[in-house]
Amino acid sequence: MAVVIELLSRNNQVLSHQVLSLSSATLGRAFSCDKHIDDPYVCAQHLNISIDELGAINIQDNDSVNGVRVNDKVVSEAQVNADDIITVGRSRFRIFAADSSLAPTKKLNPMEEYIDRFAKRRFFFGLLIALTILTTVDSYFGTFSKFEVSSLIASIGGMLLVVCIVPFIFGLLSILNKKDARLITQFNLVLVSLVSVFLFSYLIKFLLFNFDKTNLIVSVETLFTWGCSIVVFWLALYVAFHQSNRKRNAIVFAVFGALACAKLLPGFFDENNYIENPNANAFIISPIFLISKPESTQDFVSSGEALFVKAKQESDDL
Amino acid sequence: MLGLKQYCIFFSLILCVSTSHAADFAENLYTGYKEVLYQIKIIDNESGQKSTIGSGFIINGQGLAVTNYHVVSDFILYPDKNRIEVEDIDGKVSQASLVNFDVINDLALIQIQGDALRSKYLPIATQLPTQGSTIYSLGNPHDLGMIVVPGTYNGLKQNSFYQKIHFTGSVNSGMSGGPVVNESGEAMGVNVATAGNQLGFLVPLNKLKALINKNKTIEIGDYKKTIAEQLQQNQRQLIAQLTAVQWPKTPLGMADVPDAMADFITCWGGSNADDKEAQYLAVRKSCSLDQTIYISRRMQTGRVAANFEWYSSDKLNGFRFYNMIDKQMRMMTYQDGSSKEDFSEYQCQRDVIENVNNVKFKSAICVKNYKEFVGLFDVLFVSATLDKSNASLVSRFYLSGISQASYKAFTPVFMDAISWQ
Numbered sequence: 001m002a003v004v005i006e007l008l009s010r011n012n013q014v015l016s017h018q019v020l021s022l023s024s025a026t027l028g029r030a031f032s033c034d035k036h037i038d039d040p041y042v043c044a045q046h047l048n049i050s051i052d053e054l055g056a057i058n059i060q061d062n063d064s065v066n067g068v069r070v071n072d073k074v075v076s077e078a079q080v081n082a083d084d085i086i087t088v089g090r091s092r093f094r095i096f097a098a099d100s101s102l103a104p105t106k107k108l109n110p111m112e113e114y115i116d117r118f119a120k121r122r123f124f125f126g127l128l129i130a131l132t133i134l135t136t137v138d139s140y141f142g143t144f145s146k147f148e149v150s151s152l153i154a155s156i157g158g159m160l161l162v163v164c165i166v167p168f169i170f171g172l173l174s175i176l177n178k179k180d181a182r183l184i185t186q187f188n189l190v191l192v193s194l195v196s197v198f199l200f201s202y203l204i205k206f207l208l209f210n211f212d213k214t215n216l217i218v219s220v221e222t223l224f225t226w227g228c229s230i231v232v233f234w235l236a237l238y239v240a241f242h243q244s245n246r247k248r249n250a251i252v253f254a255v256f257g258a259l260a261c262a263k264l265l266p267g268f269f270d271e272n273n274y275i276e277n278p279n280a281n282a283f284i285i286s287p288i289f290l291i292s293k294p295e296s297t298q299d300f301v302s303s304g305e306a307l308f309v310k311a312k313q314e315s316d317d318l
Numbered sequence: 319m320l321g322l323k324q325y326c327i328f329f330s331l332i333l334c335v336s337t338s339h340a341a342d343f344a345e346n347l348y349t350g351y352k353e354v355l356y357q358i359k360i361i362d363n364e365s366g367q368k369s370t371i372g373s374g375f376i377i378n379g380q381g382l383a384v385t386n387y388h389v390v391s392d393f394i395l396y397p398d399k400n401r402i403e404v405e406d407i408d409g410k411v412s413q414a415s416l417v418n419f420d421v422i423n424d425l426a427l428i429q430i431q432g433d434a435l436r437s438k439y440l441p442i443a444t445q446l447p448t449q450g451s452t453i454y455s456l457g458n459p460h461d462l463g464m465i466v467v468p469g470t471y472n473g474l475k476q477n478s479f480y481q482k483i484h485f486t487g488s489v490n491s492g493m494s495g496g497p498v499v500n501e502s503g504e505a506m507g508v509n510v511a512t513a514g515n516q517l518g519f520l521v522p523l524n525k526l527k528a529l530i531n532k533n534k535t536i537e538i539g540d541y542k543k544t545i546a547e548q549l550q551q552n553q554r555q556l557i558a559q560l561t562a563v564q565w566p567k568t569p570l571g572m573a574d575v576p577d578a579m580a581d582f583i584t585c586w587g588g589s590n591a592d593d594k595e596a597q598y599l600a601v602r603k604s605c606s607l608d609q610t611i612y613i614s615r616r617m618q619t620g621r622v623a624a625n626f627e628w629y630s631s632d633k634l635n636g637f638r639f640y641n642m643i644d645k646q647m648r649m650m651t652y653q654d655g656s657s658k659e660d661f662s663e664y665q666c667q668r669d670v671i672e673n674v675n676n677v678k679f680k681s682a683i684c685v686k687n688y689k690e691f692v693g694l695f696d697v698l699f700v701s702a703t704l705d706k707s708n709a710s711l712v713s714r715f716y717l718s719g720i721s722q723a724s725y726k727a728f729t730p731v732f733m734d735a736i737s738w739q
Contacts, residue, residue, distance in 0.1 A: 144597055144634055144642035209680070212668045276656040278664035278684035280700050284644040286636045287678075287704035294672035297733045301726060304683050307665040308695060308722045311687035315662030 001051045002098035005035050007091060013178055019098055024050040027088065028062070041066050041089030055097045059086065115239060119185040127191035134198045135159050166190050166236065174240040185239050193232040200224050208283040210292040230256055350503070352407040354440040356430070357458040358385050358414075358495060359403045360392045373457040373496035374404065374428065375505065376439040377530070381430040384526065385495030386510060387419050388612045390426045394419060394541045395614055404430050407464060417535050421545050422552045422611060422620075423480065423525040424510050426495075429535075440497055442530070443504035446483075446523055449473045453500055455485065455509055455520070457493025465493070471500075474522065479556060479582040480609055482519035483507050546691035549611070549619065549719050553694075556607075556622065557717075557724040561731050569739060570603055571628030573677075573703070573711045576735045578605055583622065598631035598642060611719070617660055619694070619719030624732070630709035643702050643710050647682075662687040664698070671701070675737035679703045679713075683729070694719050699729065703736075711736065 001023050007016045018035060025034035030044040037046070043064040050058050060077040061068040069087040070078045080086060082096035139155050140147060167186035174181050204221045208214065234252050237243065243251075295303075358374040361367070372389030376382065383404070393400045393416060402414040412432040419426040447453060448471075455467040472484035485498070485507075498507035498520050507520035536544050560583075565576040578585045585605035590596050603626045611620035627646065631639050666684040673679075681701035688694040700714045715732055717724070 141637045141641060144638045144645075146595075146597065210670070214668065274658040275663055278686070278698055279666055280664075280682045280684050280698060281648050282644070282668050282680045282682040282700060282702065284640050284647060284680050284702055284704075286640045287707070288636065290670065290678075290704060292670055294670045294678055297671060297673045297730045300669050300671050300681065300683075300733070301729050303669075304667060304685070304729070305722065305726070307667060307683065307685040308687070308725070310665040311662045311685045311695060314665065315687045315689045 001055065003049060003051060003057065004094075004096055004098050005049075006094040007037075008085065008094060009178075010092075011177075012085070012092075024048065026062075027093075037088065037091055039089045039091045042091060043089075046088055047086075049095060051097065055099070057081065057095055057097060059095065064088075111238070115185060115235070118188055119182065121184060123188050124184050124191070127188060127195060130195050131159065131163070131191055131198070132156055134195065138198070163187070163190055163194065170236050170240045177241060179240065179242065182239050186236055189232050189235050189239070193228045197225055197228055205283070205285055206289050209285045209289060214283075226256070350438075351440065351456060351499070352464050353438045355456055355458060355464050355496065356383060356404040356406055358383075358389050358428070359405065360390060360400050361403050362400055364399070368403075369400070371492060372494040373492065373509070375456070375495075375497040376430070377442060377505065378439055379437060381432070382417065382530075383414070383428050383430055384497070384505075384508060384530075385426050385428060386508065386521075387421050387424045387426045389495045390416060390419070390428065391612070391614055394426075394545070397538050397541060402428060404428075416538075416541075418529060418532055419536070419544070420525065420529045421548050421613065423521050423529075424612065425508060425521055425526060425529050427529060440499070440505045441503075442527060443500055443502070443506040443523060446474075446506055447471050447500045451501060453485070453498050453506065455493060455496065455498050457496030457509055462492075467493070475519065477581040477584075478608060479559070479580075481522055481525070482510070482609075483522045485520050542690050543692075545613065546688075546694060549691060549694055550721060552611070552620065553720045553724055556620070557720060557728055560622070561727050565731070565735055567735075567737075568603075570626050571601055571630060571711060572706070572709060572739055573626075573628065574737045574739055575603065575626045575711070575713065576605075576624070576732070579624070583607055597633045598629050598639070601628040602626070616657060619688075619696075621716060621718040623717075624715045625713070627712040628709070629712065632708065634708070636707040639708050640710070643712065646712055647700050647702055660689055661696070662689065664696075670704070671733065673736060674734045677703055677736050677738060678705050679711075679736075681733075685725075688719070691719075693721050695722065695725070696720075697725050697729075699732070701733075705738070 002019050002021045003025060005018050005020065005025075005027070006014050009015050020034055022034060026045055026048055027033055027035040027037065028044050028046040029037055029039065029042045033045065043062065043066075045062050046064045047068060048060040048062055050060075052058065056079055058077065058079050059068065059070075061075065066089050067074050069075070070080060070084050072085075072087070078084075080095055082094055082100055084094070086093045086095060135156050136152060139152050164187075167183055167190055170186050171181035171183045201221065204217060207217045211217070230252060233255065234248060237248050237251060241248075354376045356374045356376070358372050359368040360370040362369055369392050370389055372385055374383045374385035374389070377384055387394070390402060393402050397416075402416065403411055404414050405411050412430050414428040414430045417427040417429050451471050452468055453471045455469060456464065457467075458464055469485045475482050475484050483498075493509045496509045497505040498509060500506050505526070506523045508526060510519055510521050560579050563580075565579050567574045568577040569575075583605050585603060587601070587603040589599070589601040591599060591601070605624045607620070607622040609620070610618040613619055629639075629643060629646070631642075634642065664684040664686045666682055668680065668682040670678065670680050679701040681699065684698040686696050688696075696716075696718045697720060698714075698716050701712070703711045713732075713736060715728075717728065720728075
């Protein structure tokens with residue numbers, strides 16, 4: 001008959017693990033105990049453990065100073081199994097028979113496999129180079145004053161700094177939870193999302209130049225950016241922590257819900273929400289990208305008449 | 319035979335007589351005409367404080383008086399919150415009611431209440447004086463009592479849509495609404511605000527006579543409707559005159575753009591050609607109507623403005639060049655009034671256009687509605703040509719206080735006036 005004693009952390013991660021092939025054992029601070037606990041709140045001979053013929057595990061408080069709790073209830077003796085958390089002093093344990101049935105084997109999520117494939121160094125360097133190129137291209141074509149190498153270096157440096165923040169935080173949290181940091185994976189996730197958002201923004205510029213569905217196109221861009229951020233955040237959590245899907249979904253929902261509220265609520269309460277300046281922005285880019293067929297002057301003037309109706313309606317509503 | 323000496327004596331005698339005559343006349347103005355001059359005040363009913371002061375003058379024995387629209391605009395726009403009060407040269411205060419007004423020419427007629435009405439009033443001249451004759455601007459500025467500012471009549475302002483009179487005296491804002499009298503002591507104009515030192519403008523005789531001859535009192539509930547009607551009529555005439563004749567062309571960069579669209583539009587331009595550090599050449603041309611119409615402290619209207627900017631660069635590649643064009647286009651030019659109470663938000667649309675001269679451009683047009691004045695809108699248009707890889711013409715126009723029909727008449731003329739050389 002063997003007994004397994006697992007020392008747990010505050011959130012029930014297994015810190016250490018011992019198997020005793022005895023039918024009875026002692027647990028306490030004394031070095032002579034079968035299971036020694038280095039916790040000043042535990043007595044020398046704090047707890048007695050015994051297994052009976054049927055394999056049931058019994059524990060007994062040995063007149064300790066701070067007592068024994070099973071699932072947070074003070075007991076002097078109890079029968080315990082793998083589901084019970086036993087608190088002794090400031091230490092937490094699980095005590096169960098070595099041959100208790102184990103949880104069924106989990107099938108590896110195919111997502112795990114993709115993520116593993118993703119965690120290659122060559123992806124990291126590839127994505128980093130792509131992002132640097134995009135930042136350079138954007139900063140060069142996005143300005144028209146004299147091109148300064150120093151300001152380019154500054155913007156690349158700034159971009160790299162920002163890229164590092166999230167992966168390092170997640171990596172750190174991972175380590176604190178006794179998991180691998182998996183930094184390369186975290187970096188790759190952030191880099192992929194930044195590159196996608198960058199490329200998508202060029203597509204948006206192209207669409208805004210050619211088509212007059214401004215509100216629709218801008219909404220698509222917002223949706224894409226938020227969607228990308230949510231997916232990456234979810235995956236980062238997946239890589240960093242062992243959590244149930246429900247818990248992970250709840251965290252993602254809470255974080256992005258809060259962000260969305262922070263962005264939208266001021267708009268609802270701002271009664272003076274009146275935009276003085278016209279959004280006359282015509283979204284011009286190089287005419288190389290022109291694909292839409294031009295309208296005639298008369299058609300443009302005629303379709304502009306709808307604006308008069310809209311303006312009147314809007315002032316009637318306000 | 320008279321010698322040189324005799325001529326000098328004779329000439330100086332004439333001079334003395336004429337200047338003393340002028341001095342006498344000015345003195346007469348003080349004594350004779352101070353009774354027809356009033357200080358006009360708009361009083362806020364709740365606080366009892368005055369919000370505007372100006373001048374006015376009586377033109378008949380029943381207490382009908384003339385002043386500027388802008389002196390009484392607070393009352394016209396908020397008649398239930400304000401009242402009109404007048405004070406004569408002796409300090410006696412009376413109430414006044416509004417009879418009629420002309421917002422385009424900044425005139426208003428008020429009726430002074432009260433029993434002890436003066437027998438003295440200022441007659442209206444039958445015609446304008448001869449060019450070069452002396453005229454006298456009277457008014458009551460800043461609680462300083464009556465002042466007289468002499469000046470020279472230089473005729474009607476050349477090329478002005480609103481036909482104001484040139485005046486070389488300095489008219490300051492407290493004198494607004496006061497009369498301008500000729501050498502016979504008749505009113506031939508009304509002071510209007512101030513345009514800086516020694517260059518003022520006055521509302522001429524015919525506009526004043528037209529308002530008086532309407533012989534009509536407007537109901538309090540119809541003030542805003544009347545403003546709207548006057549603005550509508552004015553903009554109809556303005557836009558009709560602007561679109562009546564083909565516009566002259568002038569080159570700008572590689573394009574041909576309209577020059578001054580009528581003789582009452584003035585254009586001026588500039589460029590950055592002397593800036594050695596510049597990454598691109600920018601040549602600008604702006605054309606506008608010389609005046610706007612004052613409606614209230616926070617609203618002007620009746621603006622006509624057109625801008626053309628030619629950009630070209632051999633230092634910037636095509637992508638960077640059009641990035642720069644995009645930024646230039648976003649710069650706002652005019653905003654004659656913008657508040658939630660007065661206007662709707664701008665509604666905009668954008669498109670790629672090819673005009674009759676096969677010029678391709680990306681344009682945006684924005685419209686906002688006047689809440690209080692039915693059928694009037696502000697229209698803003700901006701566009702940039704797309705035909706050349708390193709050069710582009712940015713054109714804009716801004717029309718404030720126009721009707722939808724005017725937009726329909728003006729916009730295509732403007733868009734089709736642009737061509738490549």
